[in-house]
Amino acid sequence: MKRTLILLLPAVLALSGCYKDETDVASWTNNPFDPGYTGPNVFSVDTTYIETGGVPPNTFIRQVVEFRVNSGLFLAPNAYQVRVKDLDNGQEQLLSQYPVGSDLFRYYKLDFTVGQELCLEAALSNELSDGRPETICATLQ
Amino acid sequence: MRTLSMNGRSAVLRQFALAAFAHVLLATSTYGQSTGTLRLLVDPGDSYQFVLDGKYRMQEREVKLLEGPHTFTFWAPTRSMVDTVLRVLPERTTDVVIRLPHSPEYMAYTRELQQLKKEQWLGRVLPSAVTLGTGIWAVSGFGNYKDAHEQLEADEALYTSSATPRELEQLKSTELPRHQQEFKDARTMFYVSGGVFLASAAFTTWSIIKASRKPAPTFEDKEKVRFEGLVWVPGRQGGSLAMGLTIPIR
Numbered sequence: 001m002k003r004t005l006i007l008l009l010p011a012v013l014a015l016s017g018c019y020k021d022e023t024d025v026a027s028w029t030n031n032p033f034d035p036g037y038t039g040p041n042v043f044s045v046d047t048t049y050i051e052t053g054g055v056p057p058n059t060f061i062r063q064v065v066e067f068r069v070n071s072g073l074f075l076a077p078n079a080y081q082v083r084v085k086d087l088d089n090g091q092e093q094l095l096s097q098y099p100v101g102s103d104l105f106r107y108y109k110l111d112f113t114v115g116q117e118l119c120l121e122a123a124l125s126n127e128l129s130d131g132r133p134e135t136i137c138a139t140l141q
Numbered sequence: 142m143r144t145l146s147m148n149g150r151s152a153v154l155r156q157f158a159l160a161a162f163a164h165v166l167l168a169t170s171t172y173g174q175s176t177g178t179l180r181l182l183v184d185p186g187d188s189y190q191f192v193l194d195g196k197y198r199m200q201e202r203e204v205k206l207l208e209g210p211h212t213f214t215f216w217a218p219t220r221s222m223v224d225t226v227l228r229v230l231p232e233r234t235t236d237v238v239i240r241l242p243h244s245p246e247y248m249a250y251t252r253e254l255q256q257l258k259k260e261q262w263l264g265r266v267l268p269s270a271v272t273l274g275t276g277i278w279a280v281s282g283f284g285n286y287k288d289a290h291e292q293l294e295a296d297e298a299l300y301t302s303s304a305t306p307r308e309l310e311q312l313k314s315t316e317l318p319r320h321q322q323e324f325k326d327a328r329t330m331f332y333v334s335g336g337v338f339l340a341s342a343a344f345t346t347w348s349i350i351k352a353s354r355k356p357a358p359t360f361e362d363k364e365k366v367r368f369e370g371l372v373w374v375p376g377r378q379g380g381s382l383a384m385g386l387t388i389p390i391r
Contacts, residue, residue: 023293023324025317028300034309078304129307 032073033080033124037132043082043122044068046104048138050112063112065120065138069103083130085121094125114140177229178205184240189217190368203234215239216368219247219360244364253358264352268345272338279338282331289324296320 029038046066054060069082084107085092095105107120117139124131180203183189190200192214208231216222220241227237243251296317303309 023297023317023321025313025321028297028313028317031300031303031309033304033306034300034313035306036310036313074304075301076304080304124304124306126305127307129305129310131306 031075033078033126033131035130035132039073040070041134042070042073042124042132043134043136044070045136045138048118048140050114050140060110063109063118063140065107065109065118065136067105067107067120067122067136067138069105069124071103078126081125083123083125085133087119087121087135112140116140174207174209175231176205177208177231178203178234179227179229180234180236182236182238183215183217185217185220189215189220189241191215192368214368215241216364217241218362218365219243220364221245222364222368244362246361246363250358250360257355257357260355261352264348265345268341268348272341272345275334275338275341279331279334282327282334285327286324286331289320289327292320293317293324 028034029036031037032039032042044067046068048063048065050061051064052059052061069080071077082095082105083092084095084105086107086109088109089111093107095107098104098106109118112118117137119135119137121133121135123133181189181191181201190198192198193204193206194212195214206229208229210226210228212224212226214222214224221244223239223241225239227235229235296312299312300309303312
């Protein structure tokens, strides 16, 4: 019986030590889809330019802001969209990748002004909820 | 010489007369007496013995005796001796019911044995049962502890794999704190139950060692020693002398 007790004691101590680590919620900030994400910026502007759209004679010109999502920051491969808020007029849009399967997005603006900086508030979005918003800006030269 | 002759003759005559008188007396005392049977119904029925008329030790269920009173001394292992006089009725079979009471030594031995069993139960079975119960409690506590930890791991995996901001927000603000509290509670309960189990196991060990060191009571059948004094045991070859010897066996 003594031997059993001697064997039991370290066993219990070992078992009790197995799970002594607690989960540190404060460190859970590295998922870009988390509204509390604190890591590097997810969005970056590639370029902005003017393009002509429509079919002649009904054509129009618009500003295109191409930006990129750094999917390398994702903790796991995921499908997603991007919600963009135009800080110039307050309009919001939900954008999908263009081309599909890439991490490139295009925002179109009709009432643009050449030489004026255009800032967008972008956030990763899924199931009608958004992640941390980031502001990206581009100036049409 | 004559005087001597007269004296010797009278002595012989006196002895002869005395012998004749004894013979007649013995003859008259036995002649004309018939026999009767005693059927002995003794509790315990399988191990009793008796000494008849202070001389013959027997182990019979029926005895055929001359009519008249006879002294019996009954005895059985663990029982007290019972002395009684039974009157044999001529030409009749008489049932005699006798219950031998337990001897005081046996009663004391029984009490000591019961006390020892009770102490052993209290010292071994009860602490072992408590230890078993606390062990089950500790194992259950560990299971809950493990489940709570696995839930935290699942939460962490969900945080890593999820791409739904609302789900992540709800996980961090509601579910994870609740799971963490459950984990802390489970861990505390496991520590408590484990501590109680260890204390219980230590107490059980000490109690069993203590109980095993207590000597068991022995029974010395003093009534047997008294009963097995030197008596004549009749047998087919003429009988034998018997004497008792008691060896206490633990």
